[in-house]
Amino acid sequence: xxxxxxxxxxxxxxxxxxxxxxxxxxxxxxxxxxxxxxxxxxxxxxxxxxxxxxxxxxxxxxxxxxxxxxxxxxxxxxxxxxxxxxxxxxxxxxxxxxxxxxxxxxxxxxxxxxxxxxxxxxxxxxxxxxxxxx
Amino acid sequence: xxxxxxxxxxxxxxxxxxxxxxxxxxxxxxxxxxxxxxxxxxxxxxxxxxxxxxxxxxxxxxxxxxxxxxxxxxxxxxxxxxxxxxxxxxxxxxxxxxxxxxxxxxxxxxxxxxxxxxxxxxxxxxxxxxxxxxxxxxxxxxxxxxxxxxxxx
Numbered sequence: 001x002x003x004x005x006x007x008x009x010x011x012x013x014x015x016x017x018x019x020x021x022x023x024x025x026x027x028x029x030x031x032x033x034x035x036x037x038x039x040x041x042x043x044x045x046x047x048x049x050x051x052x053x054x055x056x057x058x059x060x061x062x063x064x065x066x067x068x069x070x071x072x073x074x075x076x077x078x079x080x081x082x083x084x085x086x087x088x089x090x091x092x093x094x095x096x097x098x099x100x101x102x103x104x105x106x107x108x109x110x111x112x113x114x115x116x117x118x119x120x121x122x123x124x125x126x127x128x129x130x131x132x133x134x
Numbered sequence: 135x136x137x138x139x140x141x142x143x144x145x146x147x148x149x150x151x152x153x154x155x156x157x158x159x160x161x162x163x164x165x166x167x168x169x170x171x172x173x174x175x176x177x178x179x180x181x182x183x184x185x186x187x188x189x190x191x192x193x194x195x196x197x198x199x200x201x202x203x204x205x206x207x208x209x210x211x212x213x214x215x216x217x218x219x220x221x222x223x224x225x226x227x228x229x230x231x232x233x234x235x236x237x238x239x240x241x242x243x244x245x246x247x248x249x250x251x252x253x254x255x256x257x258x259x260x261x262x263x264x265x266x267x268x269x270x271x272x273x274x275x276x277x278x279x280x281x282x283x284x285x286x287x
Binding site: 015016017018021024025027028029030031033045054055056058059060062063066067071072073075076077078079080081082125 | 173176177179180181182183184185188189192193194195196199200203204205220221222223224225226227228229230231232235278
């Protein structure tokens with residue numbers, strides 16, 4: 001991996017998330033909460049319809065960081081706030097910027113964000129620590 | 135008199151089924167979580183949508199949702215004394231730290247511990263500390279979930 005310094009931008013990752021993907025994530029993750037699967041139920045609890053799992057949004061953010069770092073296992077820490085729901089049929093775009101590099105431990109800290117195509121800030125207060133390559 | 139009793143009962147019913155600070159320290163275990171290759175592949179496909187899967191065969195970090203967060207929180211949600219209503223539950227924040235990479239074929243023990251319960255303005259915030267340990271007892275992953283429930287003092 002090339003030299004990394006504070007201010008570097010992570011390559012953004014944009015993904016269209018449809019209901020089929022949300023349903024596949026429910027199956028793969030074991031989270032079958034009906035707010036993700038049943039529009040009637042979701043509307044009954046005050047949502048506009050089904051919403052993506054916050055963990056699916058976070059998984060796409062983690063993938064963006066892993067792609068930037070070069071491997072899944074270089075992602076050492078990841079945290080985020082699920083600020084706004086991502087609705088089926090919308091895109092999520094993950095961006096990030098290096099805020100610090102620790103040469104001694106060979107790690108970098110990134111500040112991250114994910115926004116939807118509608119302009120909602122889906123993931124905020126997001127941060128990752130990655131292990132840099134040799 | 136009968137009416138007053140009914141009121142007392144309904145108030146009790148409302149307060150039962152909501153976590154309170156007395157639940158801090160409760161710990162739940164979900165042992166024997168298999169990191170199965172087929173489950174990892176299905177998870178990676180679900181995250182990729184129709185796009186090409188990134189690094190197929192390796193374990194995506196957020197697969198911790200499957201071997202740690204999911205089963206550990208399921209054990210916590212099953213505690214009738216906490217009485218968490220999934221319909222009113224909002225996942226507010228999540229963090230993970232991956233200390234040791236996990237690989238397909240590994241089996242880990244997941245746990246969840248309630249570390250904080252705070253109620254304000256009719257909402258209850260529950261913080262849960264998560265961990266996954268391998269067969270040798272080494273911690274491979276830790277996490278923290280902040281959950282919001284509607285209700286409470």
